[in-house]
Amino acid sequence: MKRALKLVGLILLIILALLIIGGLFINYQGIPTYDVQKIDHQVISTPESIERGKKLVSMLCANCHKDHQTGKLTGTRMPDAPAEFGVIYSQNITQDKKYGIGEWTDGEILYLLRTGIKKDGKYAPPYMAKLPTMADEDIDAIISYLKSGDEMVAADPTPDYPCEPSLLTKILCRVAFKPLPFPAAKIELPDTSDKVALGKYLAHNLDCFSCHSADFKTNDFLQPELSAGYFGGGNLPLNLEGQLMPTSNLTPDMETGIGTWTAEQFVKAVKNGFVEGQEALRYPMTPYVYLTDDEAKAIYLYLKSIPSIKNKVDRAVIG
Numbered sequence: 001m002k003r004a005l006k007l008v009g010l011i012l013l014i015i016l017a018l019l020i021i022g023g024l025f026i027n028y029q030g031i032p033t034y035d036v037q038k039i040d041h042q043v044i045s046t047p048e049s050i051e052r053g054k055k056l057v058s059m060l061c062a063n064c065h066k067d068h069q070t071g072k073l074t075g076t077r078m079p080d081a082p083a084e085f086g087v088i089y090s091q092n093i094t095q096d097k098k099y100g101i102g103e104w105t106d107g108e109i110l111y112l113l114r115t116g117i118k119k120d121g122k123y124a125p126p127y128m129a130k131l132p133t134m135a136d137e138d139i140d141a142i143i144s145y146l147k148s149g150d151e152m153v154a155a156d157p158t159p160d161y162p163c164e165p166s167l168l169t170k171i172l173c174r175v176a177f178k179p180l181p182f183p184a185a186k187i188e189l190p191d192t193s194d195k196v197a198l199g200k201y202l203a204h205n206l207d208c209f210s211c212h213s214a215d216f217k218t219n220d221f222l223q224p225e226l227s228a229g230y231f232g233g234g235n236l237p238l239n240l241e242g243q244l245m246p247t248s249n250l251t252p253d254m255e256t257g258i259g260t261w262t263a264e265q266f267v268k269a270v271k272n273g274f275v276e277g278q279e280a281l282r283y284p285m286t287p288y289v290y291l292t293d294d295e296a297k298a299i300y301l302y303l304k305s306i307p308s309i310k311n312k313v314d315r316a317v318i319g
């Protein structure tokens with residue numbers, strides 16, 4: 001009996017030692033590296049594409065990459081990244097050659113935005129956005145804006161801080177989070193005369209679904225409709241104080257969703273950040289001032305066409 005116990009103890013000790021060695025190894029190795037596929041891609045900029053890119057970058061990238069003191073995309077500490085992920089800094093993405101992305105080719109930027117693999121092969125964990133379903137034309141617009149010299153992205157030599165991902169992030173990046181595949185075919189823009197199709201494209205590519213479904217962990221970024229609780233709300237992004245902010249149910253359910261809302265109410269909520277008779281919408285639901293009324297209305301029409309989910313979400317902040 002004693003011998004058997006000793007043996008069990010020894011085995012447990014060996015397992016523990018192996019776990020510690022494995023943990024130290026992963027901690028030392030850091031975020032995994034992947035092969036970078038060379039993408040031969042040259043974006044042709046026009047004044048229209050730069051303007052379109054500015055609008056997309058303002059809605060999709062500035063929230064994280066902007067220094068709110070200078071208004072430039074020189075990166076900042078992200079207070080709303082979950083603390084378990086480590087200390088996270090968004091990076092300088094101005095045209096500065098040393099600290100920014102002045103030396104990145106169009107193909108390298110495209111490859112990162114599609115797959116999550118950076119120029120040096122390192123994988124950018126989920127705290128950096130990816131655009132797997134955006135139309136080629138829109139991604140090109142983003143790239144032309146990043147290279148445009150506009151004041152938000154003009155070269156600025158502000159050094160950026162490297163992220164300090166936690167051991168948990170490093171482990172998850174080996175077992176759970178993986179780069180996305182580079183699209184095999186061109187992704188076309190939706191037909192803008194089909195409002196529901198346009199609304200679906202915007203609801204997916206402006207990331208509305210990722211916050212407004214059940215949980216970041218069960219979102220499907222390649223096929224957003226397959227995300228658990230698609231647009232049924234209840235996901236818990238963080239606010240700037242690190243508290244959990246429940247997201248609203250945007251399905252057409254009559255009691256718990258937006259079934260009784262008019263298009264005007266919806267447009268006002270999304271663009272101006274307030275709903276009649278209620279406290280203003282709070283961070284991270286920032287007003288989408290760049291959306292046209294037509295685009296916000298298209299999102300509304302699409303949301304009215306998806307299956308209802310009955311899920312009452314309380315607006316109270318948690319934590």
Ligand code: HEC
Pocket residue numbers: 057060061062063064065078088089090091092093099100101109112118123124125127128129131142163
């Ligand atoms: C939710 C926050 C968030 C959003 C939204 C976001 N980023 Fe990032 N981005 C980050 C973080 C954090 C990093 C650093 C990742 C790392 O250390 O691997 C990063 C890294 C990058 C890098 C690599 C920079 C370098 O020097 O290594 C580029 C380029 C970039 N982002 C561009 C963009 C663009 C373009 C958009 C909009 C389409 C965008 N990001 C949206 C947080 C974000």
Ligand code: HEC
Pocket residue numbers: 203206207208209211212237245246247248249250266269270275280281282283284285288299315
């Ligand atoms: C970063 C996460 C996030 C993203 C992205 C996001 N939302 Fe929200 N949204 C929220 C949160 C959180 C609330 C609740 C805010 C509150 O209670 O003050 C909210 C509230 C709303 C409301 C109010 C609903 C109600 O019942 O009061 C509407 C409408 C809305 N969002 C639409 C959108 C649309 C459309 C998009 C995309 C263009 C979008 N949201 C993107 C987090 C997000």
